[in-house]
Amino acid sequence: MLVDAGENDEGNTVVNYLKKQGVKFLEYVIGTHPHSDHIGGLDTVISNFEINKVILPDVVSTTKTFEEVLDALSENDLRITKPEVGMEYKLEDATFIILAPNSSEYSDLNNYSIVIKIIYEETAFLLTGDAEKTSEDEMLENGLDLSADILKLGHHGSANSSTDTFLDRVGASSAIISVGRNNKYGHPMSETVNRVLDRGINLYRTDEMGTIIVTTDGTSISFNNDATGENNSAQE
């Protein structure tokens, strides 16, 4: 399964990485929401792999990036599956469940982000796309089971995601921020980083560590970079 594919010029990086891992077929491809830093490389992925199911939120964008994804889908006879909260999908011995979006319309494209929880035996991973407080609050209000060991923080660690209540409900032991080094948005925000560190959650950041690989056997979880939170408290 692949969730998001980076910017337009990063599609080949994603494809080459997957091929290097021996991936020949993708059971599921999720484009969390139509921003180019998430679906930019998706057209390249779609043209390079056999895919079973593509899940995209029920929102359109008029950008060239989005149109390229639609073109790639139709060229490969793929239809879009829309996310439905509560829907569960099998991924061999693992399962993933859709937790958001919980509304049909939002003022901010980020809140259309497909949020999924992947469960494998005793471990759970929560991937939140660019979901912000609005979507987090809906997941909380709807009483969804958000508990997870690993949380990929919403919206690159922006201030308007990963609220106190949300972090408490997830109760993760480790969090990951996917964020570009020296990005123009100033992500991640120090207040968000502090909300994570104040809870004793180990924080992993791609801007500091590069590619982060998390592996589980269903019981224990390991990271490719074992220098955990200690490493990161210095950057506040």
Ligand SMILES: [Zn+2]
């Ligand atoms: Zn983003």
